[in-house]
Amino acid sequence: MDTGTHFVMGIAIGGLATLDPAIGEHSVTAQAVLFGAILGQQAPDIDTVLKLRNNAVYIRNHRGITHSIPAVLFWPLLISGFLAIIFPEVNFLHLWMWTFFAVALHVFVDLFNAYGTQAIRPFSSKWVAFGIINTFDPIIFGIHIAGIILWGFGLPPGPTFVAMYIIIVIYYVLRFIERNKVKHSVLKILPDAKKIIISPTLRFHRWRIAILTEKEFIVARSHDRALTILDTFERVPLPESKVLDAAKHDKNLSAFLSFSPVYRFEIKEGKDISEVRFIDLRYRSNGYYPFVAVVHLDKNLNIINSYTGWIFSEEKLRKKLDILPG
Structure with missing residues (x-):
């Protein structure tokens, strides 16, 4: 899910946690748990900072190790330990339990996006993606906002968020049913x-x-x-091509191929500059395929420049390639 949805989910988990007597009857623990739930919902996405390096590193690693089984165990300990320093009177066990729930729920809901996660690492590096919920779902986000507003108006948070999550579970089931019906319509x-x-x-x-x-x-x-x-x-198999073989050594193209399961390719061999382009076919938008990998090579098959990521016009792609180093 997106950062905003994870943030409101953290608040909702903090409200839900008030059903726990150790939290509902202890204001310091309740406050710490609210912070723990919010931080727990954000922690697995800390790898978003990899975008500051380049898209290739981000594509290869986003929702990878930070969403793995070891990470799900590590984040709650780190967050709870940090908050225990700030709130020394806190009930550490219950703080850890609810922070763990927040982290685990983050990873769990991310499985239902098309992007998916490597949630079963270290046992497998396979990407798990059910493709049922959009990265940002206005209904899920809106239900959380409604629950938080009702809490603000004085409704008891525990029962309010229990009811909210029952509605969301039903919504997930309906989305799953709808997706299966779409699949059956394709097969017909x-x-x-x-x-x-x-x-x-x-x-x-x-x-x-x-x-x-x-x-x-x-x-x-x-x-x-x-x-x-x-x-x-x-469907054309990859050809025997010295240009393509050289382009495969590029980090951007390599990252694209590690992520994209369905794509087409174009190879344009020129006298001075050759271009290799791979185009992901999953994300067509307004007649354009925005997720690509492009590599330019000189006549000696040295990589001049390259790019992978989301681009919504040829003009912007050219600008990216002009400013990127080889």
Whole structure:
């Protein structure tokens, strides 16, 4: 989920924790738990700072080790230990328990996005992504805001947030059912589909779809379970190419390939400059595919410059490549 949603979830967990007698009857512990829940909801996303280095490092590592099993155990201890120094009278066990719940819930809800996490590290580095909830979901965010407002108006936080989370669980179930119906509608039209990647959007009945058949990549959308095919590309194996072989050594392209499960490619060999471009097919927006990796090489196959990330116009991509070092 996005940072804002994780923040309001932290507040909600702090309110929910008042049902615990050790917290509801002890104001210092209640205050510490509220801070612990907020920090616990934010801690796994500390790897967002990797964007300051470059997109390649960010793509390879975001929601990786910081969302792993060891991290889920580490963050609550670190946060609780820090807060115990600030609040020496706190009930440490209950502070740790609710901070652990906040961290674990963060990682759990991130599994339902299209991006996913490496939550089962160190046992496997596989990305787990259920693709049911958009990274920002206005309904989930709005329900949390409503609960916080009701708390502010004097309603008891424990029962208020219990009711809120029951509604959210029902919403998740409905999203799961809707996604399965979309998948079945795809299979009715394309029974030979080998793989179907369904990504949620901000709207309940709208989904982005990338389909792999034996011979084609098909990009589609679903609106009210009606499937519309937007683009079709022939599945072409990667060719034997010295330009491509050289480009694969680039960190940006390597990061893209480690993350993207469905893409097409373009290789343009020029006299002085050659370009290798890989285009992720999952995120079509207004007729454009914004998630790309591009590598420019000189005639001696040395990498001149490269980029990977989200770009919504060719002009902006060119500007990025002009300012990036080789």
